[in-house]
Amino acid sequence: MNKIKLAVVDDHNLFRAGLVQILNQSDDLEVVLEATDGREFLTKLSSTEIDVILLDVDMPDLNGIEVTEKLRKDGQQDPKIIILSMHDEDQFILHLLEIGANGYLLKDTDPDELEEAIKKVYEKGIYFTDFVSRVMLNKATIKTRQRSGKFFNYKTDLSERELEVLGLICEGFTTAEIADKVCLSPRTVDGHRTRIMEKLGVHNTASLVAFAIKNDLISI
Structure with missing residues (x-):
């Protein structure tokens, strides 16, 4: 299996660096793009092929919601999107899934579950944790x-x-x-x-x- 090409987009440098280090330890994953905000990411994306994006929501210049909407509207590239966030509000999660995110994970997710989510999203286009499934059922x-x-x-x-x-x-x-x-x-x-x-x-x-x-x- 070819390595899954990843982008990590997060404005917190320490978190992003740690996440990249963890992901690159996997034989099946490779981080090929890093960005500190949505605008930088979209600029770099035009010249880079990406399979799955790990996308923060709260960023100063084009947040995760805006990036997701723009990617799905443009349709030039259609990478899978996993949202990483500390927000656990039901409506917030549902909105991101409905506008085109393929999965939603809280930032305290275990690294093993993160790798599983990336592979499931890459192979099947979707990954919902038990928490996210309960959110949807409640609504x-x-x-x-x-x-x-x-x-x-x-x-x-x-x-x-x-x-x-x-x-x-x-x-x-x-x-x-x-x-x-x-x-x-x-x-x-x-x-x-x-x-x-x-x-x-x-x-x-x-x-x-x-x-x-x-x-x-x-x-x-």
Whole structure:
């Protein structure tokens, strides 16, 4: 397996240096970009290929929220994003997942869990800790949203097959694994995934799962 190329973006020099040292000890990981704020990171990103970003939220020049929104809007590179933060407020975490973060970890996370999160996000596009999953379940309250003058009910406007595929996506199965489980081709599964994301108005797997759990479309 090729090493997973990482970027570490944090304005606290001591924390960033320690994190880089820990990550580079792994045979599977390599930090190829460091930055002290979002603007510096985006400038460097244009000339560097990145697989996964470890992104601080509170930075003086383009914070983690702004960087995440810009990356997902631009779409020029689509690296996976793991937010590292000391914030544990429910709405704050949900917002970051819904705008496109692939995972959310508190800064006191154990190094072994951090490495596991990086590998899961790289391979499957998503990593939720038990804490983050509980946050989403606690907020599973919105069942409908108004669109074009009428209410769109997510549970009834997704087909049975789409709900089945959505549930398997939320359990972390890959396209190939889902195809095997539901006896469809991978291409058909990808088609279902695309239609589900279009119906729900989300743009990547992590935001899809966050939305599904928040809106009580599936249970975990």
